[in-house]
Amino acid sequence: MKPLQADSLLVLLLRVGAFLCLAGWTWVHFYWEGPYGVLLWKDSSYALAERLGIDWEDFVGTGADDGLVQRWIGLTGWFYLAVTVLTVTVRQKSYIQMVGLLGGGLLLGVLAYAKFIGAQRQLPMLVEHGGQILAPVLLVLALRLGVRHSVTIIAAMIAMVTTFVGHGCYAMGLWPMPATFPAITTLILGVEHETAAAMLWWAGILDFLVCAGIFFKVSRRSCALYAAIWGLLTAVARPVAGMSFSLNYWGADQFVHEAVLRAPHFVIPLYLFLVWRRSDQIETVSVDSDIGTGPDAPQKVGPRKMTGSPI
């Protein structure tokens, strides 16, 4: 594949990851509800509103109608929908749309913070959303700086590391493991809880190892590939374990979005695998080219022609 085609593919990959993540959360906001209640139903939130001149009934409603809290929660879904559309329409010079996408990252950051508060301030809950928060940011970086630009790649590495470190902390029991982890494992694999917990502990170890492994050239591709596969498996495990023919729509409305919004968990490592695969090949070929004379002269695909500098 030619480098520009490859770059387009990588951009498409990041575009798909951001789109699926935001589309999944848009579904949550419209069909279910965003997790912001924990932030807004607070005395401190009301105190802030009061300082802005908003009285109690305007803030929370009268009981028969909605207040600002409910209206804002309802409105958030439209922001998500708009940003989801931007993941499809944004192009290399669509600066305003890029600002919108960065706003999408901010929205996901607020959402992650709400989930962090809802999870009784468990740090991994915040950290593991790094991949999702950075998914639209990565798309902007890829378009603006280049899909192989070092900043883009570093951002992708941070996204992957946060996701997997967050998961790993839970899986290893450094923080109380969400009950769904072993429950899903026992249901899909048909193993006892102890076995599932042991398997997850090892998976947690691997989560940390792959996070470290992507910083070494010798291991980064295999670690990224493992992370892509594991990210995909953990995302689809939710609908696989939960859906049933006996449920309305087979339970799709309850579980499918859980996999979709986790798309960055496998898309970003896959992007890293591909971008490193390409750049490693380039470097290999570049070294070989010093002694080679074939018709496909490597200097045609040399790093200087890339839209960024691979690391």
Next chain:
Amino acid sequence: MKFIKWLTLSLLVVLIAGVAVSQQKNQKRKGRAALSVPKVAKKDLICFALYTVHDNTLKLTAQLYPLAAGDSRTVGLEIKKEKEWVEVARATVIERGWTAPFRVEQWNDSQSYEYRVVHEAGSTYTGTIRKNPVDKDEIVMAAFTGNSIHPAHGGDISREDIIANVKRIDADVLFFAGDQVYDHFKHYAGWLKFGRDFGEIIKDRPTLCLPDDHDAGQPNLWGESGKVSTLGGASDGGYSRPGDYVKEVERAQTSHFPDPVDPHKIGQGIGVWFTNLNWGNVDFAILEDRKFKTGPAGRVPKQGPRPDHIRNPDYDPASVDVDGAVLLGERQLKFLDQWSQDWEKTDMKVALSATIFCGGAHIHGGANGRLHADMDSNGWPQSGRDRALSALRKGFAFHCAGDQHLATIFHHGLRSHRDAIWSFCVPSIANLYLRWWEPLKPGANREPGSPIYTGDHLDGFDNKVTNYAAANPEKKPAGNILNTRSAGFGVVRMNTKKREITMECWPRNVDISDPGARQYQGWPRTISQFDNYDPPSWGKLGKLTFDVENPVVQLIDEASGEILYTVRVNGKTFSPGAPKGRAFTVKAGRDQASAVILEKAEAGGSARDIRVK
């Protein structure tokens, strides 16, 4: 580039470590309680003990702190007879959860005994096994729910006021309706804290603790006979935590209950504990309203922001009463059918469960989360709710429960308002989550001068309910701890002589023996035992005068063969209520309604003298 890589890695490590360290500091901040298992001296290895006595069987569970590797795993139970300690049972400690369950059959419940649990490391724990208070006119039950320990809403405030008040009223039995432990991962540590907080009153009287959702380690619980839940919020049904965790919870909280009437296990090997406790001639049905209940996710059409929440006021309530949705389940309904007919050594019947059989709140959450209906309540599924109430009213059972975080009194209706039992939902010890009973329309047929939220209503599932009281918390934050959040506890006085039930609802930190102490608005309220099945449309069969005191009477519908009800009469006369225009067979007896005394009896019949000797 290497520098950038290592800089990135270092920054990540610093970031994560920094936040982790700050998290540890945050453990101490106001809002959440740190929960741990304390190290104790060898003399204090036994934290507390719970017991029941039923049908001349004593069951006592001693709750221990963790034993060291060299410590004996055997614990003895001794009682004081003629100033001497006599061992009556030994138990092996179950290491998972550190409980020691004792069982003593042929227990003489006609007198009180001091007891002590003894561990050879030098630890003893003493208390009193009360005599069965069959000679008391009034059996007093103190009832609790929602034992949050978090400081944000006053959970860290001492329970000494509760301890003192229970001692003042010398409650005969304690009922903890659920959420004794809110921590979803450390039940053992939470349970030990519960024991340290309440052990002083628990050790001296029968205590019933029903493990509810938070005890089992999840925010809501539709047990679905032991299925594994994988959905956040667990509304797909089943248990989020592993079966062994749930078993440990149930062992700690219920292994001292009378034996389950139907002990077959459910999924994941989880046991059951639904049963009855006869104490002071009051027969308590102990129900598991969560264990068999169907999860709503994917079963009912979506009507709100969560699978279990209905926010659309225009939805069709019948659409969620789906085929196959279970509430109590066949096994418990069969038990209730037999229980309602059994009046041996029983003057009154009381059902205990985690929550009430209706949607008992309109606003959920911090201030104004109006929901039309909440499927976590026992208002759903409606058919299951109707079957449960139909079974309970056949024994004129009064119902006491918790879970709602909002104290209420409801008179339930099936075909018409007020044709089934009464329920008292008690307030939370410390209120983690606020709810309000605030219907948009004033209730019909309200008592004069009563608040507009009382009276006849339809709940969000179109169930007929009549509200008599609701201890709504304040709307605006006002200190936001304990009583502004309507925290407190309930007292139920069951007068077995007058056959009256008095419900009391007390705020925290008052001396309830003080004549000036005030209960929440709407309490106290006294009802007759017979109000639990006295539809307004019924007539009377005619006054029956018996030749014995307090016989058991049963009415059977001659057309259907179905038992209308069974009850122990108060005194020698009884005017049985019954639907008009239908014929009934009346059976009676001293302790069982075994003999037919009337046939083709109809409302409006004449008075009769009945011989049952």
